[in-house]
Amino acid sequence: MDQKIEIKDLDLFYGSFQALKAVSMPVYDRQITALIGPSGCGKSTLLRCLNRMNDLISEVRITGRALLDGVNIYDRSTDVEGLRKRVGMVFQRPNPFPLPIYENVVYGLRVAGENDKKTLDQTAEKSLKAAWLWDQLKDKLHQPAISLPLDQQQRLCLARLLAVEPEVILMDEPCSSLDPIATAKVEELMLELKKDYTIVIVTHNMQQAARVSDFSGYMLLGEMIEFGETKTLFTNPSQKLTEDYITGRFG
Amino acid sequence: MKLDPKNTQRAAVAVLGSATLLTLTALIFIIVFVLEKGLPVLNWSFLTGAPQDMGRAGGIFPAIAGSVALTVLAVLLAAPLGVGTAVYLTEYTRESRLTAIIRFGADCLAGIPSIIFGLFGFILFVTILKMGWSLLAGGLTLALMILPTIIRTTEEAIKAVPLSYREVSYSLGATRWQTVYKVILPNALPGILTGVMLGVGRSLGETAAVIFTAGSSLRMPASIFDSVRTMAVHFYLLAREGISAENAYGTAAALIIAVLSVNLLAYWMMNRMVAKRT
Numbered sequence: 001m002d003q004k005i006e007i008k009d010l011d012l013f014y015g016s017f018q019a020l021k022a023v024s025m026p027v028y029d030r031q032i033t034a035l036i037g038p039s040g041c042g043k044s045t046l047l048r049c050l051n052r053m054n055d056l057i058s059e060v061r062i063t064g065r066a067l068l069d070g071v072n073i074y075d076r077s078t079d080v081e082g083l084r085k086r087v088g089m090v091f092q093r094p095n096p097f098p099l100p101i102y103e104n105v106v107y108g109l110r111v112a113g114e115n116d117k118k119t120l121d122q123t124a125e126k127s128l129k130a131a132w133l134w135d136q137l138k139d140k141l142h143q144p145a146i147s148l149p150l151d152q153q154q155r156l157c158l159a160r161l162l163a164v165e166p167e168v169i170l171m172d173e174p175c176s177s178l179d180p181i182a183t184a185k186v187e188e189l190m191l192e193l194k195k196d197y198t199i200v201i202v203t204h205n206m207q208q209a210a211r212v213s214d215f216s217g218y219m220l221l222g223e224m225i226e227f228g229e230t231k232t233l234f235t236n237p238s239q240k241l242t243e244d245y246i247t248g249r250f251g
Numbered sequence: 252m253k254l255d256p257k258n259t260q261r262a263a264v265a266v267l268g269s270a271t272l273l274t275l276t277a278l279i280f281i282i283v284f285v286l287e288k289g290l291p292v293l294n295w296s297f298l299t300g301a302p303q304d305m306g307r308a309g310g311i312f313p314a315i316a317g318s319v320a321l322t323v324l325a326v327l328l329a330a331p332l333g334v335g336t337a338v339y340l341t342e343y344t345r346e347s348r349l350t351a352i353i354r355f356g357a358d359c360l361a362g363i364p365s366i367i368f369g370l371f372g373f374i375l376f377v378t379i380l381k382m383g384w385s386l387l388a389g390g391l392t393l394a395l396m397i398l399p400t401i402i403r404t405t406e407e408a409i410k411a412v413p414l415s416y417r418e419v420s421y422s423l424g425a426t427r428w429q430t431v432y433k434v435i436l437p438n439a440l441p442g443i444l445t446g447v448m449l450g451v452g453r454s455l456g457e458t459a460a461v462i463f464t465a466g467s468s469l470r471m472p473a474s475i476f477d478s479v480r481t482m483a484v485h486f487y488l489l490a491r492e493g494i495s496a497e498n499a500y501g502t503a504a505a506l507i508i509a510v511l512s513v514n515l516l517a518y519w520m521m522n523r524m525v526a527k528r529t
């Protein structure tokens with residue numbers, strides 16, 4: 001299996017607080033990798049390292065490497081905007097812009113300079129179809145996105161991301177504001193998207209990690225305690241700490 | 252003595268309610284008083300006619316034109332500068348001692364009496380830069396006067412735009428500037444407009460700074476190098492020099508109606524913008 005991303009000895013400091021401690025981990029191409037662990041363990045921070053969203057926070061210092069297709073994304077020469085087009089993100093809370101549905105979906109294309117109406121229309125349709133929204137939304141593309149129910153808003157955010165054709169999708173607890181039925185739908189969608197995209201998901205929900213992911217990493221206090229195939233990690237963890245967490249004795 | 256919570260509640264409602272009532276009464280009294288004295292003078296020929304005999308007779312059209320021209324000029328100068336500064340301070344710099352000093356400076360400038368701005372404008376624009384009493388000198392002075400307000404209200408409006416909009420925009424590969432003009436400015440626009448309207452109101456009502464820098468010529472201005480008289484200045488001179496109390500109130504009524512309509516227009520625009528974006 002090819003490694004899409006390889007994280008090597010990554011340290012991250014918020015001021016003097018060390019939030020990630022020498023984390024190393026592979027992310028395999030067109031597989032779903034889950035990051036699990038209790039609150040504050042650094043899993044969201046690690047996720048945000050992969051598209052350099054932590055750059056937006058002042059007083060963050062990062063050492064170590066994260067290779068995307070063999071190239072370190074923390075190189076000085078990295079085109080950060082270009083990186084974020086390749087490594088996209090779905091956030092914890094659905095966050096559509098206060099714009100019509102259509103304008104939300106084509107936002108990434110517009111900032112990339114695409115203005116051709118036909119291309120925009122085609123991409124909007126393709127992306128909404130890929131997020132299983134086209135049938136419900138095709139007749140109300142010009143209605144405000146904020147008026148949609150939460151689960152459709154979240155899949156709209158996914159469609160907005162798919163429109164820029166990323167290679168990797170980072171998901172930061174994408175289902176935490178959704179009900180179980182909507183969650184099941186997103187999970188089903190993830191398994192479908194896995195055919196074309198590499199997915200990394202941060203989740204609080206261990207069952208979710210067990211259901212959808214191929215690989216899992218268990219983090220605790222900024223350290224990667226154990227990484228491996230999900231079925232191994234959940235049935236036969238090699239570390240006592242992992243076992244305590246997944247059996248519910250801790251966390 | 253122990254206070255019964257129900258009685259303190261009643262007392263609070265009474266005190267707060269009468270404070271509100273008192274404020275409203277004062278406001279309504281001023282408007283009614285001015286309109287009552289001024290409205291009988293207001294008619295089409297008063298609004299569109301040229302003043303005669305220093306304003307004892309005739310209309311106030313040059314003063315209306317002066318108010319409009321001076322305010323538009325001041326806002327056109329101050330709005331881009333103020334919004335630009337606010338965007339720079341909030342989106343392009345990290346909080347530091349320097350930004351804190353700039354902010355403190357802006358707050359201090361906003362509190363300086365307008366006559367000081369007038370004196371400064373007179374020395375710099377009218378005298379040193381040889382603009383004379385003119386629309387240009389007055390516009391520049393008023394622009395400086397309203398700039399701090401525009402900067403601070405715009406800053407607050409920009410800070411109120413949810414962080415998540417910025418995050419999404421960056422995560423989709425947008426640059427800082429794309430995020431500013433596609434996401435932040437459109438969402439902050441109602442708040443920015445509030446700051447601009449405060450500036451419009453201050454410019455329309457200003458007298459001291461205007462007399463020092465734009466003069467008080469009663470003729471129609473033909474260019475930005477001509478002196479103008481605004482409605483506020485016209486009212487002041489008519490009343491102060493005892494030229495015509497009647498026409499002074501007529502001018503005041505026109506000024507009040509102008510300020511109210513500008514505010515109503517802005518209010519309507521803001522509501523439309525907010526409705527369009529949700």
